[in-house]
Amino acid sequence: MRKHLARILDSPLFNRSDRLRRFLQFSVSAALDGDSERLKEYVVGVEVFDRGPSFDPRIDPVVRVEARRLRARLQRWHDTEGRDSDIIIELPRGGYAAEFRLRDKQGHNAREQHAEKTIAVLPFTNLNADPELDYFMDGLTEELIHALTRLRGLHVVAWPSVSRLRGEDEDLAGIGEKLNVENILRGSVRRSGERLRMTAQLINVANRHYLWSEAWDRAAVDWLVIEQEIAQAIAEKLRVDGRLPRDTAPQRTTVDPETQTLYLKGRFQWNKRTLEGLRAAEAYFRKAADRDPDFPLAWAGLADTYAVMATFSMAPPAATMAAAKDAAERALALDASSSDAVTCLAFVRGEYDWEWQEAGELYRRAISLNPGYMTAHQWYGGDYLAVLGRFEEAIRELETAIRLDPLSSIVLNTRALVSMVAGDYEDAHRRYQDLVEHDPWFFMGWSALGRLYAQMSEYDLAIEMFQKARAMAGDFPKILGALGQTLGLAGRTHEARGVLRFLDRVSQTQYVGGTSFALVHLGLGEHDEALSRLERSVEQRELAIVWLKVHPAWDALRSEPRFNSILQRVGLCDSLP
Incomplete structure (x- = not known):
């Protein structure tokens, strides 16, 4: 094994990177010496990367960054220079001790012949x-x-x-x-x-x-x-x-230049995933659809826009989700092969209509139409399988989404969320830390990290994360609700009530979902008020309701009959395919 290690270290992929050489040598030696349990993030930072005794992995991400580089470099070496090697050295995700296995030559050759x-x-x-x-x-x-x-x-x-x-x-x-x-x-x-x-x-x-x-x-x-x-x-x-495939061939190959321009401007704005960008996207897609009502991409763009508007709580869900459903159905009437439109329709049928069985069938249809459509895997994993508590399946879909879109902050955020709701706080923490380091301006990452710290009873850290997210996103009701709950749990009652009053003022000028109020009441120990807010959210079909079954933020209510009645109404007590 040490000869194999020496071959890797002397290769062109490694011989000019002192950091990766030291890391790999340290990791392999610890594994061979039976000392794998000692390889925690702190130990690696101090002994490999010369950090001092005050090294704090929560603040300094050097070990996680270099571990990602080492995993990628090892995979590349085994796929190129080391493709003839019988031994494979890997650094498992979530750990820093090397693991060893023999290459399956027959399976490897078969995979090479049929690999994507x-x-x-x-x-x-x-x-x-x-x-x-x-x-x-x-x-x-x-x-x-x-x-x-x-x-x-x-x-x-x-x-x-x-x-x-x-x-x-x-x-x-x-x-x-x-x-x-x-x-x-x-x-x-x-x-x-x-x-x-x-x-x-x-x-x-x-x-x-x-x-x-x-x-x-x-x-x-x-x-x-x-x-x-x-x-x-x-x-x-x-x-x-x-x-x-016959049922996925595009039905149109021409579109007039003005309609084309409006559609492409809409996609450009939609991809910003900001409130202003979504409003602009809606306007462009609508103009494209008005100009050419038979152009399916314009309707699919509108469906996507209204669906994301709903997740951002930009308007009451009755308005945005009904519009998303109508646009998706218009797109499918024009092009039955539109995986985008099928995916959006699945989202509506699950998150808003609570027709979970049909939603699952639609997601699987979207993926069969286009297995490379990342959003279908992301929403099927994160907005269907995860909310139903089917975490292993959700993780498989989200890993596929990550493979298709490895740098997407939204997908990485969803993957970390599933680890958190599945109870794997250590994995969720690592993923959220990597996310905010990878994209420090992604406010959802900071807010999600705050929710995790709150579940870990690290209230001061949680509040700090929520304040960072708020500084980027403004007075986003979902952030305020999580902040208010954490203030209540931390015993800062006066500040938590201040958040309630502020949410009430915000609700006078924009839509605020009842779950934001319910979280603050829950943090203050006011279960009846929290349940009343949730019951109103059910009446409004607020999208956040579908997370009640699995999200740990609601754990304090699980013994309440009213809470279980809510789960029953939303269809979250049944086993679904």
């Missing part, structure tokens, strides 16, 4: 040097990604992750390592009036060889045709099945 090809489509470059056209480049890239996900045997990284790598397209090796892909598609677009001049290149990450390149000079109305030509070329060059 992997690709990332980088944001196309805007050659117009006009930031007003960024929406077009981003929208075109995202739609191309969506087209590629329909190809069998091709793993395509989702838009949110590749969008974070804008401007890094010269560092192909770094992108390949971050996204765990073998191939990269990049290109450029110049728009002149109603004409598109477009180039695309398919590049192998390992050797930087160009596998294919092409250029187009077409009418802008042909953008969907160009997408299909690119998808077909990639299928041929990567030797994947370029045939689309």
